[in-house]
Amino acid sequence: MNTVQNIETIQLSKVVSDFLNEEKKLFIGGEFVSSSSNNTFQTLNPANNEVLAEIHEASEEDVNSAVQAAKDAFENGQWSTMTPLERGDLIYKLAILIDEHKQYIAEIDSLDNGKPLAELLENDLPNAIGQFKYFSGWASKLMGQHIPVNGDFLNYTRHEPIGVVGQIIPWNFPFMMAAWKIAPALAAGCTIILKSAEQTPLSALYLAKLVQEAGFPKGVINIVSGHGETTGAALVKHPLVNKIAFTGSTEVGKIIMKEAANTMKRVTLELGGKSPNIILKDADLDKAAEGVFAGIMYNQGEVCSAGSRAYVHSSIYEEFVDRLVNLAKKVKLGTGLQSGITMGPLVSEEQKERVINYIEIGKSEGAKLVYGGGASEQGCFVEPTIFGDVEDDMRISREEIFGPVLVVSKFENELEVVERANDSEYGLGAGVWTENITKAHKIANKLKSGSIWINCYNATDPASPFGGFKNSGFGREMGSYALENYTEVKSIWVNLN
Numbered sequence: 003m004n005t006v007q008n009i010e011t012i013q014l015s016k017v018v019s020d021f022l023n024e025e026k027k028l029f030i031g032g033e034f035v036s037s038s039s040n041n042t043f044q045t046l047n048p049a050n051n052e053v054l055a056e057i058h059e060a061s062e063e064d065v066n067s068a069v070q071a072a073k074d075a076f077e078n079g080q081w082s083t084m085t086p087l088e089r090g091d092l093i094y095k096l097a098i099l100i101d102e103h104k105q106y107i108a109e110i111d112s113l114d115n116g117k118p119l120a121e122l123l124e125n126d127l128p129n130a131i132g133q134f135k136y137f138s139g140w141a142s143k144l145m146g147q148h149i150p151v152n153g154d155f156l157n158y159t160r161h162e163p164i165g166v167v168g169q170i171i172p173w174n175f176p177f178m179m180a181a182w183k184i185a186p187a188l189a190a191g192c193t194i195i196l197k198s199a200e201q202t203p204l205s206a207l208y209l210a211k212l213v214q215e216a217g218f219p220k221g222v223i224n225i226v227s228g229h230g231e232t233t234g235a236a237l238v239k240h241p242l243v244n245k246i247a248f249t250g251s252t253e254v255g256k257i258i259m260k261e262a263a264n265t266m267k268r269v270t271l272e273l274g275g276k277s278p279n280i281i282l283k284d285a286d287l288d289k290a291a292e293g294v295f296a297g298i299m300y301n302q303g304e305v306c307s308a309g310s311r312a313y314v315h316s317s318i319y320e321e322f323v324d325r326l327v328n329l330a331k332k333v334k335l336g337t338g339l340q341s342g343i344t345m346g347p348l349v350s351e352e353q354k355e356r357v358i359n360y361i362e363i364g365k366s367e368g369a370k371l372v373y374g375g376g377a378s379e380q381g382c383f384v385e386p387t388i389f390g391d392v393e394d395d396m397r398i399s400r401e402e403i404f405g406p407v408l409v410v411s412k413f414e415n416e417l418e419v420v421e422r423a424n425d426s427e428y429g430l431g432a433g434v435w436t437e438n439i440t441k442a443h444k445i446a447n448k449l450k451s452g453s454i455w456i457n458c459y460n461a462t463d464p465a466s467p468f469g470g471f472k473n474s475g476f477g478r479e480m481g482s483y484a485l486e487n488y489t490e491v492k493s494i495w496v497n498l499n
């Protein structure tokens with residue numbers, strides 16, 4: 003394995019080492035409180051599997067307290083009476099505080115998740131700050147309509163906050179996922195209970211400190227750590243929670259949707275993917291190879307919209323695969339805090355085993371392993387891995403691996419490849435690489451995915467919607483669309499006679 007040896011590890015900031023030594027309580031009603039059960043769980047550093055911290059685990063009773071705090075803040079507290087501009091100001095203040103603390107948050111997520119510090123500073127943190135800045139402006143722009151109805155009536159709509167929202171997030175972008183969820187819900191005027199992922203609970207607790215410092219009214223944002231089957235499930239079944247916003251696996255998304263039916267909760271789901279990249283024969287090969295490679299290997303492949311399937315025109319197939327292999331050779335695997343690394347460990351031993359298992363499946367299915375396939379003994383590292391000559395019915399071409407594994411297939415015909423790309427239970431992202439922009443638009447229109455990237459991959463912006471078709475879920479994060487996740491529409495009629 004091409005792991006980086008003897009490279010300097012960045013010295014942790016004192017703020018972060020102090021934070022790691024603090025007790026990791028729950029954030030409920032504006033205060034840090036101990037778990038009522040006194041249960042704790044450990045979060046590990048996946049680079050070496052050492053314990054980073056003991057985390058208070060939210061019991062059902064703690065979830066009930068957090069929901070009650072959010073309910074009180076919504077019904078009686080200052081939040082509901084605050085003017086939209088004041089609410090926007092507070093959200094913006096949080097953005098500024100996150101900006102001031104971004105180095106510390108990046109170090110925390112790098113330790114807890116494993117990902118390279120530089121990526122956190124270049125992507126996750128600016129993106130998260132952007133969410134709060136962008137949505138702070140929306141707090142004062144939530145407008146209904148005045149509707150010209152038949153008869154002598156004045157009819158208008160109000161877009162009202164949905165109320166108390168439960169938000170459940172995964173471990174792959176711990177801080178950024180929290181920002182994607184919290185910022186639009188705040189702009190809409192909702193109050194929140196956020197459950198972080200058990201593998202990466204630290205940066206959400208750091209955010210709680212900033213929420214306190216910003217001066218949000220008590221109970222507007224509550225943060226609970228714990229396990230999905232207990233803490234998460236308690237949130238999903240709670241009758242006072244009006245809405246669940248979930249990001250995670252399709253499997254758990256289905257469980258949540260079923261459970262939420264009992265209390266008629268509103269639900270939005272951002273789920274898994276097996277996103278295709280189509281490389282036409284006239285593509286700019288330098289750009290396409292780099293884009294396709296980064297589209298799967300970025301964040302160790304632990305990206306819901308990772309471009310995990312590549313369909314390459316047969317006339318450029320050999321050359322394209324060679325280019326991918328050359329890029330793979332340049333990857334520098336190391337711990338997130340080592341300078342100059344480009345890929346960190348996967349998030350956990352469990353995830354490493356899952357990915358190794360899929361690599362074995364790929365070999366046994368007869369796909370050609372053209373690069374990588376190795377994993378570390380110590381820590382959770384897996385090499386960037388490329389399979390060639392992959393057939394569409396192989397499991398590695400159909401199932402989400404959620405790791406640095408690219409499957410490459412050949413195609414001859416452009417119409418047929420779009421069908422093959424669409425022949426998936428998922429529909430989160432898709433990429434098209436060609437210098438023929440007319441053709442690119444035609445293909446984009448036919449692809450069944452929530453995001454289509456032409457000559458780029460995984461571009462996101464707080465202003466542009468992101469979400470899935472099919473088993474990749476429903477509802478859109480970001481942009482004005484995200485506000486629909488957190489508002490109810492009320493139609494008001496006034497008799498003018």
Ligand code: NAP
Pocket residue numbers: 170171172173174197198199200201228229230231233234235238249250251252254255257258271272273274275305306307402404430469470474475
């Ligand atoms: P996961 O196992 O579904 O977990 C996601 C979250 O749900 C975690 O906080 C988890 O808690 C919680 N959870 C688990 N079971 C639950 C239950 N019965 N009730 C309530 N909550 C429950 O997913 P993951 O392995 O962490 O994340 C990887 C998946 O997320 C991939 O499929 C990926 O594609 C998807 N993802 C999608 C997007 C998107 O925007 N579409 C973005 C990122 C990731 P614990 O982990 O604490 O047990």
Ligand code: MG
Pocket residue numbers: 045046047048113114115201202203
């Ligand atoms: Mg961890």
